[in-house]
Amino acid sequence: MTGPLVVIGDTLLDVDVEGGTERLCPDAPVPVVDVAAERARPGGAGLAALLAARDGADVVLVTAVGDDPDGRRLRGLLAGEVDLVRLPLRGGTVRKARVRAGGQTLLRLDTGDGRARYAPSAEAASAIAGAGAVLVSDYGRGVARMARELLAGLDVPVVWDPHPKGERPVPGCALVTPSESEARLLCSSGSSGYHGPDQAARHLVRSLEARAVCVTTGAGGAALAVRGGPLTAVPPPVRASGRDACGAGDRLAGAAALALRDGAGVREAVTAGVAAASRFVQGGGAASVRVREQRLGDRPRTALEVAEVTRASGGRLIATGGCFDLLHAGHVSLLRRARALGDALVVCVNSDDSVRRLKGPSRPVVDVRDRVEVLRALSCVDAVMVFEEDTPAAAIERLRPDVWVKGGDYEGERLPESEVLGRLGAEIVVLSTLPGRSTTNLIREIR
Numbered sequence: 001m002t003g004p005l006v007v008i009g010d011t012l013l014d015v016d017v018e019g020g021t022e023r024l025c026p027d028a029p030v031p032v033v034d035v036a037a038e039r040a041r042p043g044g045a046g047l048a049a050l051l052a053a054r055d056g057a058d059v060v061l062v063t064a065v066g067d068d069p070d071g072r073r074l075r076g077l078l079a080g081e082v083d084l085v086r087l088p089l090r091g092g093t094v095r096k097a098r099v100r101a102g103g104q105t106l107l108r109l110d111t112g113d114g115r116a117r118y119a120p121s122a123e124a125a126s127a128i129a130g131a132g133a134v135l136v137s138d139y140g141r142g143v144a145r146m147a148r149e150l151l152a153g154l155d156v157p158v159v160w161d162p163h164p165k166g167e168r169p170v171p172g173c174a175l176v177t178p179s180e181s182e183a184r185l186l187c188s189s190g191s192s193g194y195h196g197p198d199q200a201a202r203h204l205v206r207s208l209e210a211r212a213v214c215v216t217t218g219a220g221g222a223a224l225a226v227r228g229g230p231l232t233a234v235p236p237p238v239r240a241s242g243r244d245a246c247g248a249g250d251r252l253a254g255a256a257a258l259a260l261r262d263g264a265g266v267r268e269a270v271t272a273g274v275a276a277a278s279r280f281v282q283g284g285g286a287a288s289v290r291v292r293e294q295r296l297g298d299r300p301r302t303a304l305e306v307a308e309v310t311r312a313s314g315g316r317l318i319a320t321g322g323c324f325d326l327l328h329a330g331h332v333s334l335l336r337r338a339r340a341l342g343d344a345l346v347v348c349v350n351s352d353d354s355v356r357r358l359k360g361p362s363r364p365v366v367d368v369r370d371r372v373e374v375l376r377a378l379s380c381v382d383a384v385m386v387f388e389e390d391t392p393a394a395a396i397e398r399l400r401p402d403v404w405v406k407g408g409d410y411e412g413e414r415l416p417e418s419e420v421l422g423r424l425g426a427e428i429v430v431l432s433t434l435p436g437r438s439t440t441n442l443i444r445e446i447r
Contacts, residue, residue, distance in 0.1 A: 009161075040077060063084070075312035145167050176210045317343070
């Protein structure tokens, strides 16, 4: 089975402020923009990952994201689109706001000084070790420096999309995808100088020790040089008439990486990338990308989506667990009070096999599909996660709740999940149960 595409690089928050302009400002010769809408999307590596995921691929994004409002908004934009492996960020999240009118960018405002803070990440190393292909989307903010270490010894295709202020690609990349301006800078650092995209591709495939280099030339397509092979011109299938080429390089690199992951040769992969980028620009470029900002009120959501959205908005995630066989008033009371402790409640439910191991062969009375359906119908429950193990420790590890709630009958006991809760720094809250309400008593009365 082919592993996911792992995108590692710097993610930015891109915002388009859209409006119309029909007059000049009275105190300066500049247009007045009547704002009609503001649209946000992930930029940089986040955009590359988003576009690849919308091709239907499983995508893991390894990136540095901050805890400031822009960082939380960025994580909300990514939630439900890609699997996020978060690295620490030092400084403020980089935000690029473009003021646009009539399809034309009038001004861009850049804020934020964030750079990735180096910290060994077992989660990032594990994601890359299981990759089917890797795309390094370097935007000069430090994540690519960590990629050099994480990629050592990896035996899958690596595509490196460089940046003028970023890292030099690691030797042995399956494909390096500089734009013409980036190729000019890479060539000027040596003795050869820049003599056009064809010569640049030939030079860089040797100097970067890459298997292939394609220099992208916008509407002209790309010049591809393969180590030990002839130079190839890759024209676009259509001449894109769109004026906004923002994001075209991310689209090309992501499509090429997916093609290489699926077994394509490098020429076929670059052809697929050029075609995807041309269609992207033809369709309006990055400005045409619509991302639904995830809100907790948007249902249905998976448990992991609810967890990510809650964290992205700075909220407090509550989780609890149990069999919830024959849901009764005691269960409902516990869940309502648990939900009141924070901003979202995820209920972890034992699978049928797990219940049988814990309660005996006559349980559960209600199968897991019906138990989940009833729990989801409660207004106090935001999502349900089913787990197969005897304890919810693995589910807790994935959810990373701020608070874990247990019923009062566990008071004073060490919980099986205490170790993982302690490691995550989660708070354990014990809530009293309603006297006489239990599934066991209910079954006894029925019998």
